[in-house]
Amino acid sequence: MHYEIIRRWLDETPTTALSVKRREAEFLFRRTGVTFSVYAEGGDRERLIPFDIIPRVLDFAEWQQLSRGLKQRVRAINEFIRDVYHSRQILRAGHIPPELVLHNEAFCAEMQGFDPPQGVYVHIAGIDIVRTGPGGFVVLEDNCRTPSGVSYMLENREAMMRLFPDLFARHRIAPVSHYPEDLLDTLKSVAPPNCKSDPVVALLTPGSFNSAYYEHSFLADEMGVELVEGPDLFVDDNVVFTRTTKGPKRVDVIYRRIDDGYLDPLTFRPDSAIGTPGLFNAYRAGNLTLANGVGTGIADDKSIYPYVPRMIRFYLGEEPILENVQTWCCWDGDDLAYVLDRLPELVVKEARGSGGYGMLIGPQATKTELADFAARLRARPGDYIAQPTLALSTCPTLVDAGIAPRHVDLRPFVLSGGKEIRIVPGGLTRVALREGSLVVNSSQGGGTKDTWVLEG
Amino acid sequence: MRLIVRHRTTYSYASPVFAAIQTLRLTPRSYEALAVHRWSVRSDQRRPLPSFTDGFGNITHCHSVVQAHTEATIFVEGEVETTNTFGIVRGATEPLPPMFYLRRTPLTEADEAIQAMAGEIVSERSPLKRLHALLNLVRERVDYRIGATDPSTTAAQALAEGAGVCQDHAHLFIAAARHLGVPARYLGGYLWTGVESQDYQASHAWAEAFVPDLGWVGFDAANRICTTEAYIRTSIGLDYWSASPVRGVRRGAADETLAVRVQVEQAGQEQ
Numbered sequence: 055m056h057y058e059i060i061r062r063w064l065d066e067t068p069t070t071a072l073s074v075k076r077r078e079a080e081f082l083f084r085r086t087g088v089t090f091s092v093y094a095e096g097g098d099r100e101r102l103i104p105f106d107i108i109p110r111v112l113d114f115a116e117w118q119q120l121s122r123g124l125k126q127r128v129r130a131i132n133e134f135i136r137d138v139y140h141s142r143q144i145l146r147a148g149h150i151p152p153e154l155v156l157h158n159e160a161f162c163a164e165m166q167g168f169d170p171p172q173g174v175y176v177h178i179a180g181i182d183i184v185r186t187g188p189g190g191f192v193v194l195e196d197n198c199r200t201p202s203g204v205s206y207m208l209e210n211r212e213a214m215m216r217l218f219p220d221l222f223a224r225h226r227i228a229p230v231s232h233y234p235e236d237l238l239d240t241l242k243s244v245a246p247p248n249c250k251s252d253p254v255v256a257l258l259t260p261g262s263f264n265s266a267y268y269e270h271s272f273l274a275d276e277m278g279v280e281l282v283e284g285p286d287l288f289v290d291d292n293v294v295f296t297r298t299t300k301g302p303k304r305v306d307v308i309y310r311r312i313d314d315g316y317l318d319p320l321t322f323r324p325d326s327a328i329g330t331p332g333l334f335n336a337y338r339a340g341n342l343t344l345a346n347g348v349g350t351g352i353a354d355d356k357s358i359y360p361y362v363p364r365m366i367r368f369y370l371g372e373e374p375i376l377e378n379v380q381t382w383c384c385w386d387g388d389d390l391a392y393v394l395d396r397l398p399e400l401v402v403k404e405a406r407g408s409g410g411y412g413m414l415i416g417p418q419a420t421k422t423e424l425a426d427f428a429a430r431l432r433a434r435p436g437d438y439i440a441q442p443t444l445a446l447s448t449c450p451t452l453v454d455a456g457i458a459p460r461h462v463d464l465r466p467f468v469l470s471g472g473k474e475i476r477i478v479p480g481g482l483t484r485v486a487l488r489e490g491s492l493v494v495n496s497s498q499g500g501g502t503k504d505t506w507v508l509e510g
Numbered sequence: 511m512r513l514i515v516r517h518r519t520t521y522s523y524a525s526p527v528f529a530a531i532q533t534l535r536l537t538p539r540s541y542e543a544l545a546v547h548r549w550s551v552r553s554d555q556r557r558p559l560p561s562f563t564d565g566f567g568n569i570t571h572c573h574s575v576v577q578a579h580t581e582a583t584i585f586v587e588g589e590v591e592t593t594n595t596f597g598i599v600r601g602a603t604e605p606l607p608p609m610f611y612l613r614r615t616p617l618t619e620a621d622e623a624i625q626a627m628a629g630e631i632v633s634e635r636s637p638l639k640r641l642h643a644l645l646n647l648v649r650e651r652v653d654y655r656i657g658a659t660d661p662s663t664t665a666a667q668a669l670a671e672g673a674g675v676c677q678d679h680a681h682l683f684i685a686a687a688r689h690l691g692v693p694a695r696y697l698g699g700y701l702w703t704g705v706e707s708q709d710y711q712a713s714h715a716w717a718e719a720f721v722p723d724l725g726w727v728g729f730d731a732a733n734r735i736c737t738t739e740a741y742i743r744t745s746i747g748l749d750y751w752s753a754s755p756v757r758g759v760r761r762g763a764a765d766e767t768l769a770v771r772v773q774v775e776q777a778g779q780e781q
Binding site: 153156288320332 | 529531532533557560562563564565566567570572574576605606607609610612613748752757758759
């Protein structure tokens, strides 16, 4: 098996040597300044995400299968978004309850009838995958708004190559360093119809107080594009310009890492100080591409997630290569009854929200917590979904006590351009560092690992 | 009826504004009860204004000024032919399905008082009768008074205040209708009053509700009637917030003086 190479390496290397390498890795990350700030926590907001030096390994055949599944899923999601903002065939055909879409806060009426350049809505998708058994990967959630984490994928690899050059010399590990190039290509391939020359790309960040600011500046740097904040841009006659020392410069494609609501105070939240007034009008007028598109949240809402396999069948006429985690929709009476009955075994999540703050993990909950959640479910069943506690796969991980199994997930980044869908082999592996924990979010004590796809 | 609209808005600032940008939803679209003969939205600043059709189907102009200025004027001028269809809206472009217009918004949230008010009319047999009853009820509960409310006033606040303007009547009508499961939406536009009217009367707001077998029907609670040939629809949305005829953001001067002149006249009888 492909983990053989890791086992042999760990057998050859004393744990003390690994600990030395771990400290070296920490030093590397501190020096490059890779940090992540955590919300709802006191004290030091800028924090290093723990990095585990034992890589997660995928063999080529399983990666190929996974990659096919991801492409299929992202194609279907894109079709779904196009459909919900046009004639809504999937609702007419009865595959999704229409109110789930039309009354969803993530359904953005301002997008109705608009065709984004090349028909692409989700240029960058981060699909969270877990492995639940020897056979298969399943999709835990789709991130179609402004998924983050790709800088960790790149930095983790960079660190591993410095720490263990011999491992990279000995094995054929698929490279990931071309991600920024692929991203830039993808962004340029969806230039707006009114762009007649080489498209000018910029990365729009909410600013240095944002938890992912490091990633924003890192990616802008790697792509060689300007990193801008809302006030650096202005819109005149539905055309977007950036202020430069040489005067205004037209911008064609914006990789924006600002949420829809804050993007443009003229169209969305008027109190947004981080957006640019008029940006959305420029988008609708065909003078600007926003990546990701606006209103893509309708596809990754947790209440829509259970219907993704149906989307694949409906739009592509194919059977899903990657399955969903079995999900009970609490707005369905039968499902709700089942969930209330089996609450101690299940994981209950808010249908809206992310970051792992508003969830119940049945097996770890106290009686009071269970009763409290049951009351919430009865009061607002439409706000929750439930899933079985998954037997997540584990990966060997270096912890204080030595090498121990820890649960992992995987977020590959899927790039959809005008002509093709590309995925850099692997993705970001997140690991739950606490023993027995299933929560891999960096805001909840998760760490990351390098992810290797072995070639040939 | 042939109607001519002249609408001029002048913004004056005490100190220069460095950048201003506006979204203007001031253009009607033709449908069975209205044919647009000519229509223009212009600015005194320069160039024709670029436009696009928004998600709700509104023709939307964008007006931007990027150099320092102390005054800007927007001119709307047009001519339409209208017929009375007793509020029934047919042949209009409908990008969004009626079910969408059941969505709740902060301005149209039905609080307990609104729910109770809606409860008073559920005994009416047909949906249409119910809506007519609602039309009267809204106007009874909210007196027409300028200055009692502002654009951020919610339907619930207007009902509690017992006074408001056309925008508040529309919001309250919408909130109660949606609470009863009737899709309802906010309309902005122009109104011909037949007399030499005040500007605030010629710029008007009302509601439309979706009635089975009839489709969308215009209800003007402020005037207790279904819409007639005197109404020109220019913007549709969930509430005032999403259907604002003019929405803007500016950088610089806080002191703005607004001079608005709106005339809606019957062709051949212009003064």
